[in-house]
Every structure is written in structure tokens, then in C-alpha cells.
Amino acid sequence: MLVFSLAIVVLILAWSNLRHLPHPGKRATLLALRGGLILALLAVFLQPTWVTEHPTTPDHVVVVLIDGSRSMGHGRRRARAEHIARKFGPNARLFSVGDQLTPLADPTELRAAGGASDLVGGVEAALDRVGVSRVGAVVLISDGLDPQLAGGLSDEARERLVTAGIAIHTIALTDERPVTDLAIAAVRASPFAFVRNTLPVEVDISGRSDKPLTVVALLDGTPVASQRLLPDDRTVRTARMQLQPKSTGAHVLSVAVTALPDEATRANNRVHRPLEVIRDRxxxxxxxxxxxxxxxxxxxxxxxxxxxxxxxxxxxxxxxxxxxxxxxxxxxxxxxxxxxxxxxxxxxxxxxxxxxxxxxxxxxxxxxxxxxxxxxxxxxxxxxxxxxxxxxxxxxxxxxxxxxxxxxxxxxxxxxxxxxxxxxxxxxxxxxxxxxxxxxxxxxxxxxxxxxxxxxxxxxxxxxxxxxxxxxxxxxxxxxxxxxxxxxxxxxxxxxxxxxxxxxxxxxxxxxxxxxxxxxIRDPDFVSLRLQAETRARIPGDRCKLTATLIGADQRPAAGVQVTLMAGRLPRSQPPVKVATATTDAAGRALFSWIAGRGGPWQLQVSAQHAGTRHTAEVVMAIAEGPTEDLMVQAAPERLRTLAETTGGQHWRNRPEQLPVPTVVTAAPMVTERVALWSRAWVALIILLVLSAEWMLRRSWGLT
Amino acid sequence: MVKLDSPQLFRFPLLVLAGNRALGSTSTTQMTRLRTHLTRGGLLLVDDIGRSGPSRRFDESIRKLIVRATGQPLVKIPLNDVVYRTFYRLRSAHGRRADVAVLWGAKIGKRWAVLYSQNDLHGAFSRARSGGYALPVLPGGEHQREQAWRLGINLVLYAVSLDYKDDHTHVGHLLRRRRGQ
The missing domain is CATH 3.40.50.880 (Class I glutamine amidotransferase (GATase) domain)
Incomplete structure (x- = not known):
């Protein structure tokens, strides 16, 4: 206030000094110059700053992720994904997401040939690639068949997505006509069982059928229990069975459901899981x-x-x-x-x-x-x-x-x-x-x-x-x-x-x-030859590592003994075939590698002749009917809904023609720009010019 | 005859002690050996062979001995115990006399380590030089003697089979037989 009062006083004094000038134009000019000078000095003294705010939208992009896994090949899913992606225009950044992220120049480049979907991983990879600050919106187009989302979004993934602060809008590609496919959606059974004790097994069967279904439980390929399911309207039905393993060891529990004549795939009608049977008594x-x-x-x-x-x-x-x-x-x-x-x-x-x-x-x-x-x-x-x-x-x-x-x-x-x-x-x-x-x-x-x-x-x-x-x-x-x-x-x-x-x-x-x-009774402490598999659940084509260990009658590792590995699918319709022969090392170990065959339980048996005795040991491998991605057919839009709701995005599940293209919501913050006016060079220049102009005019007009 | 401090003691898992008067003193060593014997699985069968009835002095000294040897007092063995059906099914535990209907016993763990008859079992079994039985069995006569023999067989079979007849397979079968199935 004092500064402004002083400025006014200076301005009044200037007016008082100039009022006797006869020429009003000269008087006004000098007064204006003095006023300008006062304003410039005020600017230096008060240090004003020019503040502007504007949204970041103009530089941000829409990231469109299209599921490129093999399940997108069912029905018209891929074509519809292409159609929807095209609606986002040429400025959207397109990616195909399967087991890896692939940039697409055009939706037509989409190939439904990737491995199992990793949708969350794909979103994160895309955010990294584009840069979180440049992403205006993420749109995910998928059938929802991500095995990692089958049990819901994990807490860890949820936290990562929420922390990223980007809303994910999801578009679920549901099939126009229901796909005919029965599948074993879930098998609930303990991976451990006691020999001769009852093991309850619950099996969820997804897919509709107007005919009765038979669900069968098999141990090492041999049927041991079954249940008949009558047709009803539910999309998921549960079969409950009980079985009693008769022997200890590494077995395989298989569950199979009747295959319909026109199923999209029969690979998901059969599931194989390792079952360790131990002795309780x-x-x-x-x-x-x-x-x-x-x-x-x-x-x-x-x-x-x-x-x-x-x-x-x-x-x-x-x-x-x-x-x-x-x-x-x-x-x-x-x-x-x-x-x-x-x-x-x-x-x-x-x-x-x-x-x-x-x-x-x-x-x-x-x-x-x-x-x-x-x-x-x-x-x-x-x-x-x-x-x-x-x-x-x-x-x-x-x-x-x-x-x-x-x-x-x-x-x-x-x-x-x-x-x-x-x-x-x-x-x-x-x-x-x-x-x-x-x-x-x-x-x-x-x-x-x-x-x-x-x-x-x-x-x-x-x-x-x-x-x-x-x-x-x-x-x-x-x-x-x-x-x-x-x-x-x-x-x-x-x-x-x-x-x-x-x-x-x-x-x-x-x-x-x-x-x-x-x-x-062959307690583990008293077995001469053992066979251990690195992992017993594999998919066809996997390389499985096995270790056979032979202990001699003197309880020391038996070195230099030939061990033969044989493999045969169960139930045995053909004799097992020889896989390899290896010689035990100083630790009594022989290492083997076996390429998993087609889906089903496979018995791997090693045998060795040592000290006049033939020793054998075996494990049964659970080889899946195919990669997880190939076993899933029915779209799972609810998984995408969860993803959208978790991140604050929107979820659509419509036919493409009715699908509103999601508005690009600029969730990014406003940008504030501050320009310090007083510190600019032109302020000093104005002061200098005003002073110079006033001095020159006063001299030319003969004023003091 | 074997003494408690005899090296032969552990060759006989079944010991029989018969008497009709107070026992003599038992040394600490003897008591330790008896305790070890019973603890490791031995069985002591005690028989009161008093002619006219149970001997009070023998009874008192036996009860003291058993407490020292097993840490447990003698208790009556109910007639539904496996001892009465290891071979024969018995409804009493009579010997030459029928003064007490049941046996007494002391357990170590789940088994009877001491079995005690007050009815002179030995008297029912003893033979005269002529070959016949030496003593009359009262009051039940020869039927009671037969029952005494059966009890003796049961006791020996208990020694070598313990509660074998309590196994589920036996109990189930015997119950079915009782029901006439």
C-alpha cells in the first residue's frame, strides 16, 4: 500500500510539475512516460509472476492393447477386435498382447497365435514402453482368457495397477453364439492322499449340454470313480466323487468328462494332476x-x-x-x-x-x-x-x-x-x-x-x-x-x-x-533305487529332468552302475519304450532327460542291475493335454470387468456395432506455467527507454 | 523254583507265587529285579493256597509286595475283562475254593502284570500219587474243578497273548455269535 501511495504521490508531483506546459500534447506525453516509468519500477519492486494452467491432453495418446493369444482365434473374436481397434483412429498406439507385447502399425497385423495371455503384464509393459505420463487412456480388447486372472486379480497385480494410476477400460469379446465346449473348469482335490483312505474330489464342469454327462476320475489312467450329471441350465456344474488310492507313491489323478460331438476342443475335457499318496498307517x-x-x-x-x-x-x-x-x-x-x-x-x-x-x-x-x-x-x-x-x-x-x-x-x-x-x-x-x-x-x-x-x-x-x-x-x-x-x-x-x-x-x-x-514295506529310508522328477506336472514337449539315485547293499552310493529309463503312457496299451541309459556317478546318481509325450499319465521307470539284484523305481508324470491357453475356449468377460473396476476404468461387453468408443478421459493433472515478469530483460529496457525518451523530449522541448 | 535274585529269573516271563502265610522280607535288589521283570513284560501269577480260606497274612504281605513292585495297588478284575475269555468264557474265578468271585490284579501300562487268585487254584490242580486229584473242590465239586482248569488255561493264555481276544475281529465275531447270526 505504501508503495502504491508513493507511486501516486510521484505521479501527482509529476502532474504538478507539468501542468504549466502550454501544449497539452507534450504534457500528456511526458506524463505518460513518467507513469510508464512508475509502472516499470513498481514491477521491479513487486516482482509479479504470470501464471498459466492448461491440461496435458494435447500430447497424450490412447494405448490400445489387443489380446493376441491363440484363444482369440475362436469364432470371430480376432476380426471383431480388429474392427473395434480401428475406431480409435490412427493416433492410438496399438499393441498385441499375449505372452509378450508386440507393437502393431495397423489392426490388421493382429495374429491370434501367441501363447498364454498375460494381460496385466502386457498393460504394464505398454505403460513402460509409452511412458506413463504420456498415456491418456488404456483400452484392453480381449476375450478375458488369461490363466493368471482365472483366480481373480492378485493382490500384487492390483497394487501395481492402482499405483500406476491409469484407468484401464476393457472391452470383452463375447461370442455372438455360445461356443459348444465342455471343459473341466476346476478340480478340487488335495495333492496329497493317504493310501486306502478316502480322497474327495470335486470337479467343476463348464459348458452346457442337453445330454447327461459322465465325469470319471482315474488313477494312473485307470477309472476309479464316476458320477453322472443330468442336464440343467447351469453353465457350471459340480461333480463330487470319492476314491481310495491303493498304493503309495507318485501317482496321477485324471478327471475326464464326456466329449460332445461338436466341441470346439476336446483337450479341455481331461485334466491330469500329480497326486502324492503317502502311508498314514x-x-x-x-x-x-x-x-x-x-x-x-x-x-x-x-x-x-x-x-x-x-x-x-x-x-x-x-x-x-x-x-x-x-x-x-x-x-x-x-x-x-x-x-x-x-x-x-x-x-x-x-x-x-x-x-x-x-x-x-x-x-x-x-x-x-x-x-x-x-x-x-x-x-x-x-x-x-x-x-x-x-x-x-x-x-x-x-x-x-x-x-x-x-x-x-x-x-x-x-x-x-x-x-x-x-x-x-x-x-x-x-x-x-x-x-x-x-x-x-x-x-x-x-x-x-x-x-x-x-x-x-x-x-x-x-x-x-x-x-x-x-x-x-x-x-x-x-x-x-x-x-x-x-x-x-x-x-x-x-x-x-x-x-x-x-x-x-x-x-x-x-x-x-x-x-x-x-x-x-519300502519306507523311503529303506529304498535302494529312487527316481525323482524335477516337476511332475508338465505339458507335451516339455523337457523333464529326472534323477535316479542308487544305494548299494552297503548303504553307500553305487557308482558306475548302468541305469535304464523307460517311459510308457498309462493305462498301458503298448510296452514302455527305452528312453536312455546312464551310468551312476560317484554320488550314485544318474541324470536323465525326457521329452514329455502327449497328454495323459506317463510312467517313467528306471531299472538297474546291481549286486545280483534288479532294482526298479518309478514316478508317474502328469502331462497336460496341452498348454493352458489351448484348453480355454469360453470367453471370460468377468475377468476384464474386475480389471476395469479395480483401476477405475469402464467395461463394455457389447457387439462392436453398438460399442461406444470410450471417451479418452484425461486423467492427467493440469500443467501450471509461471513467468516471472520483473526479472525479464525487457523490463529494464523499458525503464531505460522511458527515462531516455523523457530526457530527450525535455531537452528538445527546452524543459528542465 | 526260582528265586528273585537268581540269574534264571529272566528265563521265565511267567512267575507263579503260591503261599498261605506272610511272605518273608524282600531285599531292595530282589524288589528291583522283580520290578524290572514285570516292567519288561513279565507276569506274576499269585495264588493263595490256604486250605480253609484265604490267608489274611498272605494277602496283606502280597498287597504290600505288589505296591512296591508295580507302584499300583491290587484291584478287583471285573468279570468282563479279557482275562476271563482268553480261551474259555468264564463267569467266575473259582479254584479249589470259591471264596472270592473274581481275580485281583495290578496293571503296568495297559496289561495286567500281576494276577492274584484267592481261591487256591493249585489245590484244584494238584494230584495225588495215585493219579487222582489230591483235594476235593468245594462247594461246586468237579464242575468247579473244571472251571478252575479253564481259569488256569485262560491265565496262561493271557500271559502269552494278553488282550488278543479284545481285538475288533474277535469282539465283532463273538457278538454276532451271541446274537445268533
Whole structure:
């Protein structure tokens, strides 16, 4: 205010000084010059700034992303995308987005041939390419079939998009006529299952059908459960099934739905997933020829383990004798031979014959079944005694053909009583069943009483413990994929009930038996050859890496052993084919590579011949029917709606003719420009010119 | 006959102790050996062989011994216990006498480590030199003797099979048989 007052005073003084000039033109000129000077000085003193604001629109572009994945080839999706993209005019920046971002000079360059869509990744890549500040709007034209959006927009992607601050407008290309396609939209089942336990499986089937559908669950290619779905109006129906895996290991769960005659693709009617089947409990059948201390301690040992389901039967009545009392007076029950050796056989992991002369019980006729069960991966233990092996007449039975020992008649009738100190063999010292561990103590303080004779170990068997005259006491062997063992004494219980009070605790007994049964049922710690796949779920053409590891009988890596990999699709209609042979390295490992075949479960099996024994191991690979992109047909506009709503954009799902081209919303902020007027050179020039002009005029007009 | 401090003790998982008067003193070592025996799976069968009835002094000393050996007092074994049906189905636990209807016992874990009869089981089994039974069985006569034999067999089978007859397979079958199916 003071400055303005001063300026006015100066102006008044100037007027007062000039008012006596007779010529009004000269007076006005000088007054104007003085006024101009005052204004210029005021500008310097007050430092005024010229502020302008204007939107950034004129320099911004519309980014149009068109889905270029293979699913856009269905129906007229690609043509319609082209048509819509053209509406944005020549100034829009066009990109094709599939598994990578490709600039398009013209919509006609769009090819629906890319891999699986990554729409969010494509948007981000386009923003990077164009520059966020230059993007006026993003328009995404797609059928919504982005596998990564199937489960909704991830929190991470949502945060990235919101942070970018760009609205994404989406245009969903829905088909004019519904595509005929049944697809397995989702399979809900645990990737882990317990053997012989119920595994619930839920399958969502998308697509309409006016005919009943059958949904089938398969394990390693073999149907195990099915459900019939009747036609209804729902686009997604759910089949619920239950199955019970019968064996442990790396399996494949497949789900298939009936294919319609005119389906867009049948590749999505079948889904394959890895299923790891593990053992929750070990099921053991223990058959004893008679009650004894050995059977009692063995049964107590097994029952003490909560992970064991034990079915035990003791023969309570002698071979020759009946019991002459009313059956109501006893608790004897018939020996359920048929039930145990019939269908129930497959439910057991381990069968134990304890000093059991089974001939009188009609079991001989079930021996082929028992042998087949063992060869298929079961396990069989014979505990000796006076009624077992040669002394139990086993040499006349077919069981003699597949025990790890050959049976021959001996002068002592196959049983020799008397105390002896067992001796650990060289193999036994390293074998996982009998190798030493802290606290085991010295074998010389362990005694046994009575042992079976007439036993000769087979060439491929391993004798771990020997008795008098090197007779085999504990012998283990293989029968097909199964394992067998013979413990040729019925006095192992004395290890649980040490004679000497100062003897080591009974844990040696329990440890030995735990390790024996672990080896028999092929617990992972007791497997010689293992095969591991880097990933079990692959797509056709993928290169799968596999590692086979071989451990020798001495529990050291077996180096320099040839391992052969075979591959065959399940269910097996053709014999497996040899893939490769590799030699184990110093770590006992052999590395393989297998190119995944066509969709379905594939069994990969390695085999190796080592120390007289053929070892095998296998995994089942879940090979998808095709890349995910090829399995999706029905458009998924709701995924695009989510994307638009998340970023504040608009979503359209209309026919192209009715589609309003989205207005380019300039969401970018206004730009403010500030021009400091007082600091410009022309202000000083004006002051100088005004002063000069006034001085020159005053001189020429003769004024002072 | 085996003594508690005998090296032979652990060759016999089933021990039988019979008497009709107070037990002599038991040393700490002997008690430790008995405890170890029972803990590792042994079974002690005690029989009161008093001629005219249970011996109070024997009973008192046995109860003290069992508490020291197992840490558990003797309890009555109900007639629905597996001991009474390991082979024969029994409704009482009579021996030569029928003074007490049930057995007594002490458990270690889930099994009976001590079984105690107050009815002179031995008396029912004992033979005279002539080959016949040495003592009359009262009051039930030969039927009671037969039941005593059955109890003896059950006890031995309990020693070597424990609760085998409690397995689901047996229980299910026996229940079906009882229902006449």
C-alpha cells in the first residue's frame, strides 16, 4: 500500500510539475512516460509472476492393447477386435498382447497365435514402453482368457495397477453364439492322499449340454470313480466323487468328462494332476501258529506303534486236536482264511507268518495270490520256530519258491534247539536293518535260543545275521517289486526281555523290528533305487529332468552302475519304450532327460542291475493335454470387468456395432506455467527507454 | 523254583507265587529285579493256597509286595475283562475254593502284570500219587474243578497273548455269535 501511495504521490508531483506546459500534447506525453516509468519500477519492486494452467491432453495418446493369444482365434473374436481397434483412429498406439507385447502399425497385423495371455503384464509393459505420463487412456480388447486372472486379480497385480494410476477400460469379446465346449473348469482335490483312505474330489464342469454327462476320475489312467450329471441350465456344474488310492507313491489323478460331438476342443475335457499318496498307517496281518512269548512280544511291539493297524490271528487249537467243549464256552472263532487271503489281501502292507504251519488251514491254495501280491509291492515276513519253514512243511509248499532262502530237508527235521549267539555278517553290518547305532551295544551279549535249519540263501538274497555253522538267521530278499524276509528263530523276544538285568534296554529289540518292517514295506529310508522328477506336472514337449539315485547293499552310493529309463503312457496299451541309459556317478546318481509325450499319465521307470539284484523305481508324470491357453475356449468377460473396476476404468461387453468408443478421459493433472515478469530483460529496457525518451523530449522541448 | 535274585529269573516271563502265610522280607535288589521283570513284560501269577480260606497274612504281605513292585495297588478284575475269555468264557474265578468271585490284579501300562487268585487254584490242580486229584473242590465239586482248569488255561493264555481276544475281529465275531447270526 505504501508503495502504491508513493507511486501516486510521484505521479501527482509529476502532474504538478507539468501542468504549466502550454501544449497539452507534450504534457500528456511526458506524463505518460513518467507513469510508464512508475509502472516499470513498481514491477521491479513487486516482482509479479504470470501464471498459466492448461491440461496435458494435447500430447497424450490412447494405448490400445489387443489380446493376441491363440484363444482369440475362436469364432470371430480376432476380426471383431480388429474392427473395434480401428475406431480409435490412427493416433492410438496399438499393441498385441499375449505372452509378450508386440507393437502393431495397423489392426490388421493382429495374429491370434501367441501363447498364454498375460494381460496385466502386457498393460504394464505398454505403460513402460509409452511412458506413463504420456498415456491418456488404456483400452484392453480381449476375450478375458488369461490363466493368471482365472483366480481373480492378485493382490500384487492390483497394487501395481492402482499405483500406476491409469484407468484401464476393457472391452470383452463375447461370442455372438455360445461356443459348444465342455471343459473341466476346476478340480478340487488335495495333492496329497493317504493310501486306502478316502480322497474327495470335486470337479467343476463348464459348458452346457442337453445330454447327461459322465465325469470319471482315474488313477494312473485307470477309472476309479464316476458320477453322472443330468442336464440343467447351469453353465457350471459340480461333480463330487470319492476314491481310495491303493498304493503309495507318485501317482496321477485324471478327471475326464464326456466329449460332445461338436466341441470346439476336446483337450479341455481331461485334466491330469500329480497326486502324492503317502502311508498314514501301516496295515499288518500277523498270523501265528500258536500263542507264544515270541508272538506275544511281537504283537505288543506292533500294537505299541500308533501308526500300525494290526490284524492278528493266533491258532489256539493244536493241529491234531479238537476242543471237546461247547463252542459257547470258548471264545474260539473260525480262522477266516478266505476273507484274509481274498479281497482283503490288498489292504495289507505286510503279512507275517509267525511259527505258522499253514497247511491244515487251506492257505496253500491262496499262495499264488499271496505271491502275486508280494510281487506287486507287498511284503512278507516269516518268523521261524518249530512249526515254520522246513519243520513246518514249507518245503512242500509253493511258498518255498519265493522265500529268500531255499528249503531242504535236514537230519534234525529243520529245527535245532539250543542257545546261540548270533553273528552279524559283513552285509549285515552295513544293512539298514541291522547296522549299528548308538546304544545298540555289543552283539555278543545278545543270545537267541533255537533256530530253523535246512535253509540256503538264494543268490539274490542277503544274509544279515548268521547262527551256528553260518546258518542264516535273518535273510532278506526281493520278490518282484515286493520284499521278503525270514527270521529263522522264535526267540527274538528274549531281546525284549533281557536275561541279565544289566543288559541294554529292550530298545534293541524294538529298533531291530522297526527297521525290519521299515525295510519290508519300502519306507523311503529303506529304498535302494529312487527316481525323482524335477516337476511332475508338465505339458507335451516339455523337457523333464529326472534323477535316479542308487544305494548299494552297503548303504553307500553305487557308482558306475548302468541305469535304464523307460517311459510308457498309462493305462498301458503298448510296452514302455527305452528312453536312455546312464551310468551312476560317484554320488550314485544318474541324470536323465525326457521329452514329455502327449497328454495323459506317463510312467517313467528306471531299472538297474546291481549286486545280483534288479532294482526298479518309478514316478508317474502328469502331462497336460496341452498348454493352458489351448484348453480355454469360453470367453471370460468377468475377468476384464474386475480389471476395469479395480483401476477405475469402464467395461463394455457389447457387439462392436453398438460399442461406444470410450471417451479418452484425461486423467492427467493440469500443467501450471509461471513467468516471472520483473526479472525479464525487457523490463529494464523499458525503464531505460522511458527515462531516455523523457530526457530527450525535455531537452528538445527546452524543459528542465 | 526260582528265586528273585537268581540269574534264571529272566528265563521265565511267567512267575507263579503260591503261599498261605506272610511272605518273608524282600531285599531292595530282589524288589528291583522283580520290578524290572514285570516292567519288561513279565507276569506274576499269585495264588493263595490256604486250605480253609484265604490267608489274611498272605494277602496283606502280597498287597504290600505288589505296591512296591508295580507302584499300583491290587484291584478287583471285573468279570468282563479279557482275562476271563482268553480261551474259555468264564463267569467266575473259582479254584479249589470259591471264596472270592473274581481275580485281583495290578496293571503296568495297559496289561495286567500281576494276577492274584484267592481261591487256591493249585489245590484244584494238584494230584495225588495215585493219579487222582489230591483235594476235593468245594462247594461246586468237579464242575468247579473244571472251571478252575479253564481259569488256569485262560491265565496262561493271557500271559502269552494278553488282550488278543479284545481285538475288533474277535469282539465283532463273538457278538454276532451271541446274537445268533
Amino acid at each position: 501301516t496295515r499288518i496281518l500277523h498270523l501265528a501258529g500258536h500263542p507264544s512269548w515270541d508272538t506275544r512280544f511281537l504283537r505288543s511291539h506292533l500294537r505299541a506303534d500308533p501308526t500300525i493297524d494290526l490284524i492278528s490271528f493266533y491258532i489256539m487249537v493244536g493241529r491234531g486236536g479238537g476242543v471237546f467243549v461247547r463252542s459257547e464256552d470258548t471264545t474260539l472263532i473260525p480262522f477266516p482264511t478266505k476273507q484274509l487271503f481274498g479281497e482283503a489281501m490288498a489292504d495289507f502292507d505286510l503279512v507275517i507268518f509267525s511259527d505258522f504251519d499253514f497247511a491244515p488251514f487251506g492257505i496253500e491254495r491262496f499262495m499264488p495270490r499271496l505271491r502275486k501280491w508280494v510281487a506287486g509291492g507287498g511284503s512278507f515276513l516269516v518268523v521261524g520256530g518249530p512249526e515254520a519253514l522246513v519243520s513246518g512243511g514249507y518245503d512242500d509248499s509253493s511258498v518255498a519258491q519265493w522265500l529268500p532262502v531255499k528249503l531242504r530237508q535236514s537230519t534234525d527235521g529243520g529245527w535245532r534247539p539250543g542257545e546261540f549267539t548270533p553273528r552279524l555278517t559283513a552285509i549285515g553290518r552295513a544293512h539298514p536293518i541291522t547296522r549299528s547305532y548308538p546304544g545298540f551295544g555289543n552283539w555278543s551279549d545278545l543270545t537267541l535260543e533255537g533256530h530253523n535249519t535246512g535253509l540256503n540263501p538264494r543268490a539274490d538274497a542277503a544274509v544279515l545275521i548268521q547262527g551256528p555253522e553260518e546258518s542264516p538267521v535273518l535273510t532278506v530278499g526281493h520278490q518282484g517289486r515286493g520284499r521278503t524276509a525270514v527270521f529263522a528263530t522264535d526267540s527274538l523276544w528274549t531281546w525284549a526281555f533281557p536275561e541279565r538285568e544289566a543288559a541294554p534296554s529292550p530298545r534293541r529289540y524294538h529298533r531291530m523290528l522297526r527297521q525290519l518292517r521299515g525295510w519290508l
